[in-house]
Every structure is written in C-alpha cells, then in structure tokens.
Amino acid sequence: MSRVPLILVGNKSDLVEHSSMETILPIMNQYSEIETCVECSAKNLKNISELFYYAQKAVLHPTGPLYCPEKKDMKPLCVKALTRIFKVSDLDNDGILNDNELNFFQRTCFNTPLESQALEDVKNVVRKNLTDGVCDNGLTLKGFLFLHTLFIQRGRHETTWTVLRRFGYDDDLELNQDYLFPPLKIPPDCTTELNHNAYLFLQGVFDKHDKDRDCALSPEELSDLFDVFPYMPWGPDVNNTVCTNDQGWITYQGYLSQWTLTTYLDVQRCLEYLGYLGYSIIAEQESQAAGITVTRDKKIDLQKKQTQRSVFRCNVFGDVGSGKSGFLQAFLGLNLMRQNMIREEHRSYYAISTTYVYGQEKYLLLHEVFPDFDYLSDADLACDIVCLVYDVSNPYSFEYCAKVFKQYFMDSKIPCMMIAAKSDLPEIKQLYGCSPLEFCRRHKMPPPQSFTCNTADAPSRDIYIKLTTMAMYPHVSQVDLKSSSFWLKASVGASVFAVLGFAMYRVLLKPR
Numbered sequence: 001m002s003r004v005p006l007i008l009v010g011n012k013s014d015l016v017e018h019s020s021m022e023t024i025l026p027i028m029n030q031y032s033e034i035e036t037c038v039e040c041s042a043k044n045l046k047n048i049s050e051l052f053y054y055a056q057k058a059v060l061h062p063t064g065p066l067y068c069p070e071k072k073d074m075k076p077l078c079v080k081a082l083t084r085i086f087k088v089s090d091l092d093n094d095g096i097l098n099d100n101e102l103n104f105f106q107r108t109c110f111n112t113p114l115e116s117q118a119l120e121d122v123k124n125v126v127r128k129n130l131t132d133g134v135c136d137n138g139l140t141l142k143g144f145l146f147l148h149t150l151f152i153q154r155g156r157h158e159t160t161w162t163v164l165r166r167f168g169y170d171d172d173l174e175l176n177q178d179y180l181f182p183p184l185k186i187p188p189d190c191t192t193e194l195n196h197n198a199y200l201f202l203q204g205v206f207d208k209h210d211k212d213r214d215c216a217l218s219p220e221e222l223s224d225l226f227d228v229f230p231y232m233p234w235g236p237d238v239n240n241t242v243c244t245n246d247q248g249w250i251t252y253q254g255y256l257s258q259w260t261l262t263t264y265l266d267v268q269r270c271l272e273y274l275g276y277l278g279y280s281i282i283a284e285q286e287s288q289a290a291g292i293t294v295t296r297d298k299k300i301d302l303q304k305k306q307t308q309r310s311v312f313r314c315n316v317f318g319d320v321g322s323g324k325s326g327f328l329q330a331f332l333g334l335n336l337m338r339q340n341m342i343r344e345e346h347r348s349y350y351a352i353s354t355t356y357v358y359g360q361e362k363y364l365l366l367h368e369v370f371p372d373f374d375y376l377s378d379a380d381l382a383c384d385i386v387c388l389v390y391d392v393s394n395p396y397s398f399e400y401c402a403k404v405f406k407q408y409f410m411d412s413k414i415p416c417m418m419i420a421a422k423s424d425l426p427e428i429k430q431l432y433g434c435s436p437l438e439f440c441r442r443h444k445m446p447p448p449q450s451f452t453c454n455t456a457d458a459p460s461r462d463i464y465i466k467l468t469t470m471a472m473y474p475h476v477s478q479v480d481l482k483s484s485s486f487w488l489k490a491s492v493g494a495s496v497f498a499v500l501g502f503a504m505y506r507v508l509l510k511p512r
Contacts, residue, residue, distance in 0.1 A: 005063075008027070009040060010038070010039040011041070020039070021037060021039065038050060065172065066078045066152055067152045074148065077173040081169050086144045087228050089104070089105045093211075095135075098136075102139060108166060108281055109166045122139075125150070130143055130146055148160045167281065168180070179287075184271065184292060185294070189299060190297055192270075192292055194260060194292065195292065195293045197290070198291030202255075206255050206256075217255060237346055240347055241261065241348040241351055242353065244332070260363050261365060275288050279291055305473075312468055312471035314387050314467050314471065315387065316328065316366055316369060317386065317389065317404045318390060323391055323422050323453075324389050325368060331461070334458070335453055335454065335457065336454040349368045350366065353464075357469050376404075376408065384474070385415050386409055388419065389401070391421055392423055393425040394428070395430055405443070414474070415470045415474045417449060417467060420451065422454070
C-alpha cells in the first residue's frame with residue numbers, strides 16, 4: 001500500500017523575519033512521504049492558497065509511488081507500468097513510437113494532438129540528454145521513460161498520473177479492478193462470444209507480433225505478445241487445444257480459437273486479458289465489455305428455429321479407453337501417430353476449431369467429460385450437442401454410452417450422436433441388450449458414425465461438420481438427419497471457405 005502523503009507547513013511566518021526552509025529541507029529529503037514544504041501565514045494570507053493547492057496535488061498526484069528522491073529515478077513499479085503503456089502504444093511493435101503513435105497516445109491521454117513542432121521539441125529534449133532516446137525519428141522506450149522522469153523532477157506529476165490512470169492504473173500502480181473487470185450482465189442460458197470489433201483488434205495484435213509473417217506464433221513471438229501481462233496466461237496445454245503448425249506453434253486460426261474458447265468458458269478472464277492488451281484504449285471503446293456479445297436465450301433460438309450464435313459446445317462422453325482424446329485431437333488435424341507424441345501433462349480436455357456449415361464459419365468446442373458416471377455436474381451436461389463415443393473393438397464399451405444417454409439425455413432436447421471409434425480395428429459385437437444401430441433407431445438418433453484417427457494424413461473432418469450442423473439446427477427431424485442430401489448441403493463449400501479464409505489473411509499481410 002502507498003503511504004499517506006505529507007506536507008510540512010511552517011505557520012505564523014508573519015512573526016519571523018527569516019525563513020526556516022534551509023533547516024527543514026534535510027528533513028524533507030530524509031522522509032520520502034513528505035511531498036513538499038511551505039511557509040505560510042493565516043494572518044496575512046501568505047501562501048494559503050498555495051498550501052491547499054499542494055495539498056490537493058499531493059492527494060491526486062503523489063510523488064511517493066512514482067519517484068525515489070534518493071536515487072533520483074523512478075521507482076520499479078512505475079517503470080514497469082510505463083513500460084507496459086509504451087508496448088501497448090507501439091502499434092507496429094518496432095520498439096519506437098513514431099509520430100502517428102505519439103499523436104494517438106497524446107489524444108488518448110490528453111484529448112488533444114501534438115503539433116508537429118511540439119513533437120520535434122519533445123524529441124530534441126530527449127536527444128540532448130540521451131544518445132539512444134530517439135531512433136529513426138521515433139521515441140524509444142528509454143526516451144519515453146526519460147520524459148516521464150523529467151516531468152516528475154520538474155513537478156509535473158499530473159502528466160505522468162494522467163497517463164497511468166488512462167491506462168487503468170490505481171494509486172498503488174496496480175491495474176484497477178474496475179478497469180480489468182467491467183460490469184457485464186449475462187442472463188441464464190446465454191453464452192458469451194467475441195464480436196467483430198474484438199476479433200479485428202485481436203487480429204491486429206497477432207499481426208503485430210507475427211514478425212516472420214508465417215501465420216503462426218513462435219514461442220518467442222508468443223512470449224513477446226504476452227509481455228504486457230503480469231503472468232503467462234497460456235500453458236503448454238493450449239498447443240493441444242487449438243490448431244498448430246508442423247512445428248507445434250499456434251497458428252493464426254488457433255490463436256483466434258483460443259480467444260474464442262476463453263470468452264465462452266470464462267468471460268471474466270477474457271475481459272482481464274483484453275484489459276492487459278489495452279483493448280478499450282486501442283479500439284477506442286468504453287471498456288473491454290464492448291468487445292463481448294451476449295447471445296440470446298437458447299430457448300428463443302429453439303422457438304425461432306434459428307440461431308445467431310457462432311460458438312457451439314459439444315460434450316464428449318465415453319468410457320475409459322473409448323477414444324475420446326483421439327477424437328478431440330483429430331479435430332485439430334492430428335492423426336494417431338502425431339497424437340502419441342503429446343506428453344501426458346500437456347494434454348487438454350478441450351479442442352476448438354472452425355467448421356463451415358452452409359458456407360458460414362462456426363466454432364465447434366469439444367469438451368471431453370471425465371468418465372465418472374455418478375458425478376456428472378451441471379457443466380458436464382450443459383451443451384449444444386452430445387457426442388457418445390464407444391470403441392468398436394471393446395465389447396463392453398457401448399454400455400457406458402447407453403447408460404449416460406438413458407440417465408441424462410433421453411428426455412432432454414439436446415441432440416445426440418453416437419461415434420463408433422477406432423473403426424480401423426475389427427468390430428466386435430457389443431455385449432448390450434441391443435446393437436448400437438438398433439439403440440439409435442429406438443431412440444430416434446442418427447446411426448452410429450464410424451471414426452478413426454489412425455490415418456496416414458489428417459483425419460476426416462466430416463463428422464465435425466455433422467456435429468456443428470446438429471448443434472445449429474437441433475429442431476431438424478431425425479428423418480432429415482439420416483438424409484445424405486441434408487449433410488451434403490451443410491458441408492457444401494466448407495473446404496472452399498476454409499482455403500479462402502487462409503488466403504485472405506495472406507493477402508492482407510502482403511502489403512506489410
């Protein structure tokens with residue numbers, strides 16, 4: 001906590017002919033919480049207005065948190081905060097603030113641009129005092145920090161405080177909780193998604209840090225991106241949650257997918273992350289909440305038989321060893337051989353990527369539910385579609401799926417699909433009262449879908465398009481779901497749109 005600022009006041013100065021400031025100054029230098037010293041007289045009103053001015057300034061713009069008089073330099077917390085502000089304001093991530101970036105920074109903090117001559121004057125002051133404060137006619141981090149040290153030393157603390165508070169900092173130089181977590185009301189049965197403006201902002205952040213233009217973030221580029229965070233938000237499991245390239249680096253699509261996942265599962269954390277990146281400042285929005293769309297109640301979607309949502313959750317159930325993990329990783333394009341290279345401590349129970357239904361890009365979020373039949377939580381049951389996975393080569397595997405369906409989903413309106421996993425292995429009769437095909441027919445489900453990830457190339461994505469389609473159109477009759485023409489229409493253009501999406505990103509990169 002910051003200490004309460006003090007002002008040392010010598011009153012009744014009208015009764016003496018000499019000043020005591022020389023005696024007092026050593027005391028002021030000894031105690032950093034003393035903001036200033038002033039001599040005054042209530043009788044003749046000497047320095048009374050100045051006293052209250054300094055008192056107000058000491059509260060609103062205290063020196064203590066910013067500056068250490070003994071070292072004649074800014075304190076580490078202040079340097080850390082201003083470094084983050086510099087990096088957020090460096091829109092092209094080249095390590096300098098050019099004139100456009102400085103003007104944007106000036107408008108953001110002080111609501112007025114700098115004249116060209118004023119900009120040059122500022123840079124000239126830095127040039128005279130630092131050899132590496134200006135580079136390529138732009139302000140470096142060292143130059144930026146020097147300017148604020150100069151402001152403080154010259155008694156213009158309010159300039160630095162205005163900047164700090166605009167970027168969300170409180171009096172202790174910590175990011176304000178109100179800044180990181182703006183109010184966002186989410187009614188029951190509604191989900192949270194990023195809106196178009198938020199995706200544009202995040203695309204800009206990706207582009208800013210993808211220095212080699214390979215449409216993926218190397219570990220160094222990812223570390224640089226999260227340098228404005230107080231901690232590393234993404235662990236090794238993220239690389240097994242979203243799409244990566246052959247080197248295991250998160251791709252552009254994977255990056256956006258992870259942000260989509262965070263927004264859906266934990267919107268408060270998403271608001272916090274956007275706050276660290278300076279979303280409200282760079283996107284010129286009131287708060288991070290402006291980047292979030294709260295979807296309408298799912299009951300309304302069912303009534304209207306259409307949805308405006310872009311993210312659909314599929315909970316994946318199955319007994320131990322049924323192939324659930326393989327099913328999730330196959331969605332990210334990994335065949336069995338590549339899946340076997342994943343370290344156990346880095347595995348993820350989520351997988352998210354895009355699919356295309358009727359030419360519309362949608363996110364499908366797969367969640368592997370722990371196979372503890374007696375302890376399924378509300379979160380395990382809340383989803384848009386249920387996926388029941390059994391191993392065709394294990395005669396006892398299907399029974400678990402049948403039990404889960406009968407106990408939890410038989411009377412619900414959530415569509416369900418049965419997955420006959422490991423279909424590359426010899427199929428063995430399931431030791432259950434009826435065959436999986438007969439079970440699906442009795443309960444008006446689509447027939448079991450054969451699936452394997454033991455392929456030479458990336459596994460087929462057809463099953464994931466079917467799951468997304470069923471999640472988007474839960475009201476579609478089972479007769480339609482069995483129709484091959486229905487699935488053909490749904491998947492038309494999927495590969496075309498996927499290629500186009502990637503091509504568009506490469507085209508956008510070319511001018512840069």
